[in-house]
Amino acid sequence: MNKAQSKAALLFFFALIAGSATFLFVTKNSTSNFESQHQPQSPETWKHSPFDKTHAASTTSTSRLVLVSLSDQVDRLIATxxxxxxxxxxxxxDGCITFQKFGFVPYFGFPHVREMTDxxxxxxxxxxxxLTERMRTSxxxxxxxxxxxxxxxxxVSYFQAGPFGDNSALKTRPNDPLVLExxxxxxxxxxxxxxxxDYSSLSVxxxxxxxxxxxxxxxxxxxFTYASAMRQINDHIGITSLYGDALLSELKNQLSIEESKTAVANANAIYANWLRHSRE
Structure with missing residues (x-):
């Protein structure tokens, strides 16, 4: 696989991971739920970007970009x-770790994912x-x-990060008490x-x-419980569901009649919770 193909595959992989979270956007009437929760909650000079505009001397109208360091941003966030x-x-x-590993951010501009400019x-x-080793650990x-x-x-991020940030531990130390915990x-x-x-959690x-x-x-x-709940959510939104009749039937056929009834009842309750939150 050449470099271009590897990059395309990686973009597709991250798009799949982020895809289910898109439902957070289409079910909200106000500004992006993701944006409000994941942008640093801090002074305007650094809230939306690692750069802020600092005006030069009053004799000129030009401005320059001043980098607000990664450590300063992290410290301000943690201090709250x-x-x-x-x-x-x-x-x-984590975004910096990803960037240093691949040379770009695969999910840049989420939810409208695009490639980064030079x-x-x-x-x-x-x-x-x-980025320091202490930050990686912390x-x-x-x-x-x-x-x-x-x-x-x-x-979802906790699940994807793996035990202590190391997914390989699931295979190399499956019975380690810390991994089990x-x-x-x-x-x-x-x-x-x-x-x-929560749709993203349901999907995972x-x-x-x-x-x-x-x-x-x-x-x-x-x-079957979670797939049935997501099918109801998809139908409510009016989109084609990944959890079609064939998949649901395949899962249901592995259950007894009583288990199937229990799963459907639980799925209905989950859908009701999703519906309640979507109206808040």
């Missing part, structure tokens, strides 16, 4: 002790020069704090939000219970 800001700090650091790449490169603490406090999408926490966090109607859990990446064992009952 707000779980949402902790998640924003995680995303800021100028944006240059700015990102300058910002991420400040970002997982910020993420854990956010996920435990039920910040939108933090549970991480698995338990990851599933509990996802389940709490999924049962409350359905996939895990259907295919299993090693975090949870396959579970047809829960897979």
């Amino acid at each position: 002790h707000d779980p949402k800001d902790a998640y924003a700090a995680f995303l800021l650091i 100028d944006e790449i240059d700015q990102k490169e300058k910002l991420c020069r400040g 970002r997982l603490d910020y993420l854990t704090f956010a996920a435990k406090n039920k910040v939108d999408a933090a549970d 991480w698995k338990k926490q990851a599933i509990e966090q996802l389940a709490n939000r999924a049962n409350d109607g 859990l359905e996939r895990e219970y259907t295919e299993s990446t090693g975090v949870a064992e396959k579970n047809p009952l829960l897979a």
Whole structure:
């Protein structure tokens, strides 16, 4: 696979990860839910960008861009002790890790994903020069704090990060007590939000219970429950669902009549929770 193909594949991969979160946008009447929760909650000079405009001397109308360092942004976010800001700090650091690894941000401009311009790449490169090993380690603490406090999408990021930020531990140390504890926490966090109607959490859990990446064992009952709930949500929005009749039938056929009734009842409750939140 050549470089262009690798880049295209990576963009597609990140688009799939981010795709389910798009529902947060189409079900809100106001400004983007993602934007309000993931932009740093701080003074205007640094809130929307790592750069702010500082006017030159009063004798000229020109302006220059002044870099607000990565460490300053992270410190300001963490100083608020707000779980949402902790998640924003995680995303800021994690974005730099991704950028330094691939040379671009695959999900740049989310939800309308696009490639970065040369100028944006240059700015990102300058910002991420400040990335330290301490930040790499601390970002997982910020993420854990956010996920435990039920910040939108933090549970999904926690799941995707893997045990201690190392997904390989699921295969190399599956029975390690610390890994087992991480698995338990990851599933509990996802389940709490999924049962409350969060689409992204529903999507991740359905996939895990259907295919299993090693975090949870396959579970047809829960897979059918979450798939059925998402089908109802998709039908309500009026879009073509990934959870079609064939998939639902395949999952349902693995259940007893009583299990099927239980799953449908639970799916209805989840859909009702989603509907309630979408109207708030």
